[in-house]
Amino acid sequence: MKRSLPWLLPFLVAVIGLLSVDVGPGPIVKYAVYFALATALPGTLLLRAAWRSTGNWAEDLGLGAVVGATWQLIGWALFTALGWQRWLIVWPLLVLIAFASVRRLRGCWRIADPKPLPVAWTWALAVSAAVMVGATTVGVLAYHPMPPDGSAYYPDLLYHLSLVNELTRSVPPELPQVVGERLEYHWFANADMAGAVDITRLTPMVVLFRLWLLPWLVVVLLVCATLARIVSRTWWTGLLAAIALAAPQLYLFFDTSVNLAPPVTFLSPSQTFGLVACVTAAVFLIELLFRNAGGWLWVVVIAVAIVGGGSKPTVLPLLVGGVGLAAVFLLVTTRRVPRRIIVAGVVLVAVGAGTLLTVAGSTNGSRLQFLAVLKSLPVYTAATGDTTPPGEGGLILPALAHGAVIGTLTLLLAVLLTLQAMAWAGFGVAGRRDPVAWFLLGAMIAGWAGYLLIDHPSVSESYFIYTTAPFSLAAAGWFAAVSVRAAERPIPVAVTAFVVSVVCAGLLVWARGVPAASRGRQLWLSTRVLLVVLALTVVLLLVWRLFFRQAGGGLLVVLMLLAISPISSFLQSAAHGDTERSQTHRAPHWWVYRDEAMAALWLEKHSAPTDVVATNTWCRPAGRQTPGCDARGYLVTGIAGRRTLMEGWAYTNQAMAEQGVGGRRYTEQPSPWPERVALTTETLATPTPDRLRRLRDEYDVRWLYADARDGTVSAELDRLATLRHSIGKVRIYDLGE
Structure with a gap:
């Protein structure tokens, strides 16, 4: 009971948070x-049958949730x-x-064989989970009201x-924005x-x-804590x-x-x-390859690795790097x-290739370019x-190719010493x-390689470093545990680390200042941050060498690297106020008028899930759909949940492959299916019986969702x-079956 009671805290926090953001008790x-x-x-239960228990329910349920989701995906595919x-x-x-x-x-x-972890571990994990779900509900979910309330x-x-709507109706899934085309995307999270x-009968929205997201955030904490504990064999590293x-x-x-703050995210399920999936697979691989586990665990790890590869293209490279x-x-x-290591490596490479070719889409437009991530600064x-x-240029960052060496190195140091400082904490196990230890290092090196070498039009190479975070934390905890064993008095070292971290974070907040509009001011603020970081780094290295090198220096470094970022974020918010400057998402570019959302909800209620809709809502913001508009309009396929003849095409592989053509981003490229755009536009503006018949006969279109804001809608x-x-400027027509 004493180990179950703490978990009521995150549950109650989640309930209160959800009630505050328009979710009922039911x-x-x-x-x-x-x-x-x-x-x-x-x-x-499946995990224990295939392998064993970790010795405690919390870690079992964390790993088991991932195995359970894998099992559910198999069932979902069959039943759908x-x-x-x-x-x-x-x-x-x-x-x-x-x-x-x-x-x-x-x-x-x-x-x-019970091996209960200390009550302090349970309370720390429960409090961390409460912080995670509470912050998510009041700080992020509340910022994104559900249609039509936003x-x-x-x-x-x-x-x-x-x-999600598409995956409730078909396997293999179609691309809902372009009916009849195969969905090329890493969609396993959406399938979950x-x-x-399907099971709860709740709405996809x-x-x-x-x-x-909320239960998976708790699972993230549990599996990352499990990874840290099993590699270090020290319970408090999971807590860390x-x-x-x-x-x-x-x-x-x-x-x-x-x-949310990375590596977890709301916008990218x-x-x-x-x-x-990546962390769970890593736990199983460590047990299989280095701790003499075997049997059915091979089947489990392969299945979980497939789920990871089908969820994000960054997962398998890290696992391959670790094993390699x-x-x-x-x-x-x-x-x-x-x-067994050779077999594991071959299997992971095969799984990575298979998922990349079948479900891990949205990688078109990516290329190799050293330090391309700096272009996002x-x-x-x-x-x-x-x-x-982003997404353009040769193998070398254009700034380097043009001779801007000092500016490039300055930005690189800023990234390494500020934005990604926490990721360095794990390299102490080298x-x-x-x-x-080398498995962890391999995963970290693979993540850093992807981060620094790949150039994606949407800067998605950042997901490599996000996925690396649990491995860095596990390695950092291991390094800290070794340091604690060598230190005579670790508590004073920890207190010192916290105090110095607060001072360093305060200096960083001062150096960052208030975001500036002018480029010159931005450059000065960035340079000031870098100078402060370099000065602090030199001072801390001297302190470590003089006072802590033989007595907990590793613990000091790890705790500071882990603490400075969250403390500075907290102080930055306290000093400069609401970063979004509004209580809810109100970006004019993504504005959806209430009549548009209400009409889409009406269509969802009065049409069949497999009905096809012709609509002119493929671009945002609402307005006449001219060439070069932002083709990320998902009003009908998203809010109404119906397949369309043609809606936003920006995230298709065909569009992303055109990044930079004509000097435009992939989001502004013309439709890869121009005939569908033309047919829709002509039908709404100058309808004829032949055009309507063509929509029905060739594309099985049942409905027209005509938004007068986005183009001419004929009274004919x-x-x-x-x-x-x-309703308002939206009219919905039924073409009949």
Whole structure:
């Protein structure tokens, strides 16, 4: 009981937070029961049958939730392909029934060899989880009201909503914005949401906007804590990892933000889902390759790795890097590589290739370019004079190619010493003669390689470094644990680290100042930050060498690297106020008028899930759809949840491959399906019986969603089609079956 009671805290915080952001008690209870009994518990039982228990329920449920989600995805694919989505609840029930009725499996309901973690660990994890879910609800979810209550909707959310709707109706899925085309995207996180929708009967909108993320944030903390503990064999390193992930979210209790602090994220469900799959697979790989586990755990790790690869393209490279560097270490030190490591490496490469070719889309437009990530910095142009956007240029950063060496190096140091300082904490294990340490280092090196070498039009190379974070934290905790064993008095070292971190964070906040509009001011502020960081680095290295090198210096460094970022974020928010300057997302570019949202909801209610809609809402903001407009309009496919003849095409591989053509971003490129755009535009502006017949016969279009803001809508449609709904500037026509 004393280890169960603390977990009521994050649950109560989540309930209170959800109630405050327009979610009723019914959906909260229903989703909590679903996640506990249809995901976490079946997965935990399957994990114990295939491997063993970790010795405590918290870690078992964390790893088990990922295994349970993997099991659910298998069932979702089978049931959806057969058209039995409404019976998906049977799939997890089969596990519960089997483990209750088969004598050999009944033992999995109990922990055969209990190894309870200290109560302090439980309380620390529970408090971290409460911080995570509380900050998410009041700082991020509240910032994104659900349609039609909001006024602007972040485009990625409506895009993901369209995918969830699509994945509730077909396997393999179609591209909902372009009916009849195959969906090329890493959609496994959306499929997990679709499974939740099928089982709970809640709407995709409530699941995506409000419920899905919260339990997975708790799972992130649990699996990252598990990874840290098993590599270091020290219980409090897991506590350190959880706090390091939760602490950066603290400022959200006093500020609003469009997203969470990395590596977790609200706007990219695929990152959060891929992260838990990656860490869980890493835990299993360590047990398989270096701790003599075997048997059915091979099947589990392959399945989880597939889920990771289908969730985010950054997952498999890290796992391959970890296994690969561990193999090199063993080859150098023992002159042999165990067969199981070779098998694991080959399997992971095959899984990575398979998922990349089948489900890990949106990688088109990516290229190799050293230090391309620097182009995403606000002061890049001011520091280097280069105006090349992300996704363009040769193998070398254009600024370097043009001779702007000093400016480039200044920005690189700023990134390494400020934005990504926490990631360096793990490299302290480099000297250990343990293949597990080199597994962690391999994953970190692979992540840094992707971060520094890949150039993606939307700067998605950042996801490499985000996915690396749990490995860095685990390695940092291990390094700190070794340092603590060497230190005679670790508590004073920890107190010193905290005090110095507060001072350093305060200096960083002062150096950053208030965001400036002019390039010169931006450059000066960035230079000031860099100078402060360099000065602090020199001072701290001297202090470490003189006073702490032999007595807890590693602990001092790790704690400071982990603490400075969240403390500075908190102080920055306190000093400069609300960074978003509004209580909800109100960006004019993404404005959706209430009549548009209400019409889309009407269409959702009065049409069949497989109906096809022709609409002119493919660009945002609302207005005449001219060439070069931002093709991230997902109003009908997202809010209405219906397939369209043509809607926003920006995230298709075809559009992303055109990044930079004509001097335009991929979001502003012409439609890869111009004939569909032309047919829709002509039908709405100058309708004829032949055009309407072509829509029905060639594309199976049933509905017209005509928004007069986005182009001409002829009154002749009232005669040629059946007007079923009209609100504001939107008219919805029924073309008949």
